[in-house]
Amino acid sequence: MAVLVEAERQELASLLAGLEPLPAHEIVRQPETGLVMLQGRIGGDGSPFNLGEATVSRAVVRLESGEMGFGYVLGRDREKARLVALCDALLQSESCRPAVEAKILAPLRERIHDEHRQVAARTAATRVDFFTLVRGDN
Amino acid sequence: MALSPGFADPVLEAQSAFRSIMEASARPGTVCPLDSTLAPPAPLSRGAAVIALTLFDQDTAVWLDAPLPGDDLTYWLRFHTRAPVVTDPQRAAFAILSRPEQAPPFDAFALGTLEYPDRSTTLILQVDSLERGRPLVLTGPGIKDRVTLRAEPLPADLPRRLAANRALFPRGIDLHLVTGSRVAALPRSVTLTDEA
Numbered sequence: 001m002a003v004l005v006e007a008e009r010q011e012l013a014s015l016l017a018g019l020e021p022l023p024a025h026e027i028v029r030q031p032e033t034g035l036v037m038l039q040g041r042i043g044g045d046g047s048p049f050n051l052g053e054a055t056v057s058r059a060v061v062r063l064e065s066g067e068m069g070f071g072y073v074l075g076r077d078r079e080k081a082r083l084v085a086l087c088d089a090l091l092q093s094e095s096c097r098p099a100v101e102a103k104i105l106a107p108l109r110e111r112i113h114d115e116h117r118q119v120a121a122r123t124a125a126t127r128v129d130f131f132t133l134v135r136g137d138n
Numbered sequence: 139m140a141l142s143p144g145f146a147d148p149v150l151e152a153q154s155a156f157r158s159i160m161e162a163s164a165r166p167g168t169v170c171p172l173d174s175t176l177a178p179p180a181p182l183s184r185g186a187a188v189i190a191l192t193l194f195d196q197d198t199a200v201w202l203d204a205p206l207p208g209d210d211l212t213y214w215l216r217f218h219t220r221a222p223v224v225t226d227p228q229r230a231a232f233a234i235l236s237r238p239e240q241a242p243p244f245d246a247f248a249l250g251t252l253e254y255p256d257r258s259t260t261l262i263l264q265v266d267s268l269e270r271g272r273p274l275v276l277t278g279p280g281i282k283d284r285v286t287l288r289a290e291p292l293p294a295d296l297p298r299r300l301a302a303n304r305a306l307f308p309r310g311i312d313l314h315l316v317t318g319s320r321v322a323a324l325p326r327s328v329t330l331t332d333e334a
Contacts, residue, residue, distance in 0.1 A: 026143055027143060027146075028141055028142070028143045028144070028217075029143070029144060029217075029218070030144070030145070030146065030147070030148055032148065062141065062143075068141065
């Protein structure tokens, strides 16, 4: 799921298209957008407080064989929520799982990992090591 | 578990269903259409399912009569509406009766209080037909002169129950009679008359 939600909608759509033919499925909960209250804790173990609301889109699909997939993504991209839900359902189906792993998750993971590495590298290039010169007294 | 889908177009379908339910409540005895393609888990009827998806939410406790509580149905209601299913009819905002002829006494449900008459239970009766059955001649607000409503099955002593319910006004329960695709209402304001 962490990999799927980081994907772009176009990316998911084209990767799913490469998986044809998809098993028959229906949408149990139409994609919808709403707000989710985010809670935080001060210092990690303080009392919870409401940080603010985040926009979330969600959808639920069911495959013909009964697997239910849930998709929750930040933002208003309802189509992406549907695609994520579909991937989630496919991942639960024994027959589709290997194909989804190989054709969708693997390339996505690769792409996201690369991006993270690039950002890390760019950040590392600006690193400054602070040190204190020892002043000799004598 | 086979969870059947909710509304295909949640906003428009809920709006048109709400319009029908409101029309039926505003003009007691009028039969209004409830179109949908829902396939709710048995024994919930399609019409009752439309009302459920339109009116229920996390703040409306729901009571189900004897044959209704089942894992499939409870799960379906919770998934689509987030309404809690309760066993105490006094706490319920809505009650769905799949066997209206065996309805518990109306005072088993919440009747509201004089300060808050809206805190009463709305009963949804799943009837087989809104054409057959003994005619009920109604008068009251929202009815020009009088109107005749037929439905079956209904509790045998419905006239007496409705009279008792009317006497409680402004407290009392409201009834919705639903078939698969139509709804009629008997709000607490109706009076049953004998003359035809």
